[in-house]
Amino acid sequence: MNGEPQEVLKTTYREAVREAIRDAMRRDERVFLMGEDVGRYGGCFAVSKGLLEEFGPERIRDTPLSESTFVGAGIGAALGGMRPIVEIMTVNFSLLAADQILNTAATYLHMSGGLFNVPLVIRMATGGGKQLAAQHSHSLEGWFAHIPGIKVLTPATLEDARGMLWTALEDPDPVLIFENSTLYNMEGELPVDAGAVDINHARVCRQGNDITIITYGASLFKVLDAADILEKNGICAEVIDLRTLRPLDDATYLSSVAKTHRALIVDEGWRSGSISAEISARIMEGAFYELDCPVERICSAEVPMPYAKHLEQAALPQTETIVTTVKRMVGTNG
Amino acid sequence: MNGEPQEVLKTTYREAVREAIRDAMRRDERVFLMGEDVGRYGGCFAVSKGLLEEFGPERIRDTPLSESTFVGAGIGAALGGMRPIVEIMTVNFSLLAADQILNTAATYLHMSGGLFNVPLVIRMATGGGKQLAAQHSHSLEGWFAHIPGIKVLTPATLEDARGMLWTALEDPDPVLIFENSTLYNMEGELPVDAGAVDINHARVCRQGNDITIITYGASLFKVLDAADILEKNGICAEVIDLRTLRPLDDATYLSSVAKTHRALIVDEGWRSGSISAEISARIMEGAFYELDCPVERICSAEVPMPYAKHLEQAALPQTETIVTTVKRMVGTNG
């Protein structure tokens, strides 16, 4: 890159995802979008607004409420040479398609001894924070990351919202993309020529020496806020956006921990059996002797999400808790 | 208990589960069993053989292949005052009912603000080792343990196969019981008056000072075999059967680690995001300063289960690996 300023555009996370879909549809006629209300309604989060008009009902397909079948049909279409993007409105409804995801999409390549791969992309909105209560607020991306055979992406930034889809579509295997619904309105700038991004590496979003804070998705911004506050308190946190939850990029966070000797994981999923447990276990296995104090986790409380705002906010990881926890941890000597 | 020898009976794990069901059906007329082929076929693992003849088709209900609906109907029946035992043939098919388990059974009490609890028991066979390949060999009990609102039991012994069901039926909330299908033929003895067992505590199956090996389900026996071999090598392992994966009994394994200063977790689930990651993370959080070396995990390889026997066996945790790993770990000084 030379020194000239890159041309940038103001945009939102929502528009970045939409632009990614549009771009994919234009580039590759095998790509199509299918899901509930992606067409005539314009997408339940307005992500696909306008795409029906641009690409027509053959390529922007409204489906009936049949999650298992339209996900399975996505698998079939992928096997048949297309590059489907299946939208499950929110992760909460993905449970109806759990069988197709785990038992079919994730196993096809293996059980056919390598004959049939499934180049399918499934997008879904995820996360709490909008007072949608117990059946509409799950953060199950870490849970899905348990499954071998699929990849799990969690774009937090505009760059990733814009760029991960294309990389996912180039992937020969099933990729799940989780868009945290609280991010859709996030504004920012993107280079006009923004395009595909790498999905194999975590990203160090902020350099620091005192502690490594590992996170992903919407929590990234709480962590960055916390890091700002901590800086004012003389604590310099290194912040890592995992970006991809499966496969995990161990090297990035392990080498950070080798530098900072402390690690905190912030994760909107329920604590027990979360992806943050996995990362803690891997730090245990890969950087135990580097640690000055135990790795800690800040996760969502282990409760189906309550509706009342004060309870919901208490259930989710918060900047303040991150700040206090880090202060305590950095105060600790191993 | 006095010194008199207890009267015992020879039995198998299968018979112990059957006896537990029979006992429950006799004691409480609200109890009934429902699932695929539990009646006329006699249960796909012959667990419920003879029960249809004894209790009739009203209480031993063969269902159509409709996992989501018969699990949901179990929830409804529990809400309606019955004490259903729903059998999902194997955990592999439970994915079709994942929505009812996570979004309904686990949330009802909470989203109704405590009004409606769901006293439902779901039993399923789990595990690999029988060359059933990629769609029939999952060990998802640890994965289900991520979900708040349910309890997860994994009986490994005859006592627990016999006793956990009754305790589960007395529980006001949904309980999932995972029976490892390789155990059904296991023989042993049970007191004639064997009955309900506690489900809140892990069990120290073998005392030792050199290392704590934490496991559950069918792996318990591989671990016990390994402990025997290790003993001959002068290494004395403490073996813990978790018994219940949600909620985890932290006290038992943490106090053991405080004694042995080393811990290994053996778990038939896939490694990433497994229950063993959670335990490792909790040891990190609760006993870091007690550790002489990093906690390690032996899990299944992250691969949909291959059919070929040598590959399947290579994918599963094995006694030999446990022995080598422990030897290496005990050789390590922190």
Place this chain on the structure above:
Amino acid sequence: MSEGKIIQKGVHGVDCEHALCLLYQMMFIRRFEDKSAELYSAMKIRGFLHLYNGEEAVAVGAMQALTPEDAIVATYREHGQALARGISAGAIMAEMYGKQEGCSRGRGGSMHLFDAKTRFYGGNAIVGCGLPVAVGLALADKMQGKKSVTCCLFGDGAVAEGEFHESLNLAALWNLPVLFFCENNLYAMGTALKYSQSVTDLSKKVESYDVASSSVDGMDVLAVEAAVKKAVEFVRSGKGPYFLEFRTYRFRAHSMFDPQLYRTKEEVEEWKKRDPIDTFIHRLKDQGLINDTDIKELEEKAEAEINEAVVFAEAGTWEPVEDLTRFVYSERREV
């Protein structure tokens, strides 16, 4: 209203008192929904809010034939269903405020109204998930020798879900006392029925399970009531499940986030001519059973009651944050 009218027999032989009661309930629901929308804009209510305007006749008509022992499994568009079943407006409003005086302690919100006394099992927000639960409730009642029926409400969108098929089959196979009540408002969010069903005549599907069914004008509260009475009798007498399709229409957006790109204003206006409240008033007036003063009285009564509900909700208290993880597991053991 004047004493005399109450004992008069009116429309279809329904007595006037009853007709007014139906009318009042519908008006009440309408006003309650409008108030909810206002309070949403005022940020007092949050989350998803799905209003029932236009569909009032369904819930009001349907609940008439049920006894307190019967069970109800409702959807996320269930304010009207809950009110018609007799859950207090205050408890519902407080719920939407997130107060612990709410019918679900503020844990549920608009989509999760619950009530034990009236056997109101939610407020369920996963489309179709209530169908199997209703089958199970009916099974429990039947196994216990009770004469109760379970009424399961769901939308036209739910018909596409696999659980619809599984639940109708199981209820029919086991001859269970379930009332399947489909509120066919022609849209599932922005997806018109014709884009989600290869056959839009839903009774065809139901036949294939050997479940008795009929379709009813869901904009006519008396037609709904009559149809439900028959269906309840059928089910209660042990003849197995019954399916009723209520042809209705949602006047407002799907939820508070819906630009309604998928239908025309004209279509909505056309349906509004069949407004279940206006048309019912018209009929009652035609028969000389009520006059404008009566209506005004009813409106004022509803307004007052709803204001009380709002006052109740406003005065409600927040559950302490320390209690966050309560109600994940029960606090007592069963026996």
Place this chain on the structure above:
Amino acid sequence: MSEGKIIQKGVHGVDCEHALCLLYQMMFIRRFEDKSAELYSAMKIRGFLHLYNGEEAVAVGAMQALTPEDAIVATYREHGQALARGISAGAIMAEMYGKQEGCSRGRGGSMHLFDAKTRFYGGNAIVGCGLPVAVGLALADKMQGKKSVTCCLFGDGAVAEGEFHESLNLAALWNLPVLFFCENNLYAMGTALKYSQSVTDLSKKVESYDVASSSVDGMDVLAVEAAVKKAVEFVRSGKGPYFLEFRTYRFRAHSMFDPQLYRTKEEVEEWKKRDPIDTFIHRLKDQGLINDTDIKELEEKAEAEINEAVVFAEAGTWEPVEDLTRFVYSERREV
């Protein structure tokens, strides 16, 4: 067989060569299954083994009308389906041995036979899971302007699954070229159809999606062939999906672990009178198209071929354990 016979026209105008080819395929499958059972007892084959005895006419008849461009989604009882589609007996046998020369490299086993050349997409062991996949394959073919059809095989048990309902609806709604082939052998494991369906006439269900359908005697290979030909023509001409019910019967146990408590020996014997191979031989003999020597020849040929397959499997090699985690993700990137 003597030259002359081959060109003779026989039963229903089917030429003799073709009839013999059908017969041979059925005999081959039968012998293959018996051999598999033997090898299971000899512990050469492990896992679940679901045999096709009694149902041979379905697969053999069905595959006749398909072209190599058509796709097939099969079940876990699919040896016969795979053989009839043209996957080599050696590759299947080696698969069941767990050898890397198997059609799925020994990773799949009996329940997961795959073949790219013949577009044979498994071997799927979750009941019903192939239905949506078939819908998607048909969608892909249609969107790419291909004239292919996708044939989805499933059992009567699968009809109860929600995915059946969802998939029939979607295929009909989108007018997709799917052949839904239901092998109705009256049982799902030990559950007779009448215990799993409120309406056992499956064509009733299919009507409710506006999907064309017919029921065929699955014990008559010529009837199957004729019905499938018509169905394929219908689907290939763009008229949408087609549902065929094959009425058949499984002569053996569900799998190798099945005491068959749920049916009587008499029932099995009754059905065996309709053995698709015996009855076909009988007809061919009646018409003087073959004699005992011919049959013996065919039997010996099958025996020899199957022995070769076993030799091939025995000689196969084990995939190195070091390769355990291959085929979890693809080894190349797509373009």
